Amino acid sequence: MRAWGGNRLQEAVEGCVAVLRTAVDRDWRAVRAGRLEWNCHETAFHIAEDLIAYAANLAGRAQDAYVPFDITLDEGTDNTGLLHVIETTGALFAATIRTTPREVRAFHPYPFRSANREGFAAMGIAEVLAHTHDIAEGLGLTYEPPAVLPEFVLTHIFPHVQPGPDHWRTFLWATGRGDLPGRAPVTEWRWRNNLVIPAGRLTLQGITPASARDLVMGGDGGFDWIEGGPFDGTREASGFMLKAYEGGLHQPEFGVFALVRREDGRAVGGMGFHGHPDEEGRTEIGYDLAEPARGNGYATEALRALSDWAFARDDVRTLFATIDRANRPSQAVVTRAGFRQVSEDEEGLAYELQP
Known part of the structure; x- marks a missing residue:
């Protein structure tokens, strides 16, 4: 079984940037991101924050908490610049995944306070897919990633979720963003790294x-x-x-x-x-x-x-x-x-x- 995490993460980021680039001329701060309370600009920046935080924990072998730092955007950064930040943090995270030995585990708060490189990759991909969906929904864009990406997430960190007939629809349902026939709506959710x-x-x-x-x-x-x-x-x-x-x-x-x-x-x-x-x-x-x-x-x-x-x-x-x-x-x-x-x-x- 090859370690696909870095490649899959990079693919997810590329898909995110490609669809959002079609709307860089819009005011992202004025539009709510799907069902979230954040606007589209805040949600896009959150993607970058997650990517760099996960990269830092994995690279720094954090064991008890997140590495204590944050990132900020330069004043006046436009949507194109924000997408460049997402691309950059994604590239750093993908490189970290590819170069981390298989036995390394680093801190993540739930459910068992640690994850390996594939777990971190799946969490990063989940953040990218979910929030790109949120932004696209707010901006009225069409977005559906390749099925291999939600499948990677579901089979690594959603082992408690029964597979559905469609990986993308199952992922959206599992994260409270969609419906599946015969299943009750999800209002609270968390992924599960391996014990x-x-x-x-x-x-x-x-x-x-x-x-x-x-x-x-x-x-x-x-x-x-x-x-x-x-x-x-x-x-x-x-x-x-x-x-x-x-x-x-x-x-x-x-x-x-x-x-x-x-x-x-x-x-x-x-x-x-x-x-x-x-x-x-x-x-x-x-x-x-x-x-x-x-x-x-x-x-x-x-x-x-x-x-x-x-x-x-x-x-x-x-x-x-x-x-x-x-x-x-x-x-x-x-x-x-x-x-x-x-x-x-x-x-x-x-x-x-x-x-």
Whole structure:
């Protein structure tokens, strides 16, 4: 899976500037931007502010807050000059995305207080698409970006939104800017970057729908795998997750995680839930490792961390795992992680863990 974020961001900015350039002779301060309270000039400047702020956080590896600076326009800057600012901040952000290593995460306040380079790219593209739409609506311009751009946003930072028949209309609906047949209007919304859980020598990195699709198709999902990875179980689990996403049943926190070594940023396996908890708070966990990574205690560390994370929630009361009789190493993993065997049948051994 190639890192497309920088190219996609640049494409979004170019589309924004192209459509707004057709109306540079208009008074943008006198026209409200779509459904926003801002006028078109304020909204266009907001695009530039977002682009440079995201670039700064990613380039500066900000961890606890936005980098403390702001930008201003020179007095007398006209609409053409403002578009030049959007082009420039977009170019700086795209270059930052392209040159940032895959394992870098930087601050963003919600929902999990961090994002990687693809997450930042998706957030930037979302800002450009949404606010170009707002300005175009206010000025009476026709604007519709290439479908690949809203698709990139939806599959990276809107994993909780069921895909619709049209990526652009789905994006507008998800951001409170349009309607979709059969769906209630959206009045409050937020995107969701992937969850990352620390686990000793590893991090558990939530797999997005975009990554899941790539894994199902035989790609790497955007991760740097050790030899022998990803194992078949990770691809299969990604397939189940993708079906849940397409069916509108996916809850990102109860999806699939890649197990990534801290020392070198390489993925060694996968772990995740078979679905969200049932009414009794029960949910099943599964996992696998690439063969060269086995026997190092990685699965036990990851399982303990994921279990601790799950039990810190109010909706999880029991974790269970079903393991084949012949798979003694996996039985040892769940036992070391505190699970106890509760039953046995033809399908295998059932293990359970409670807080």
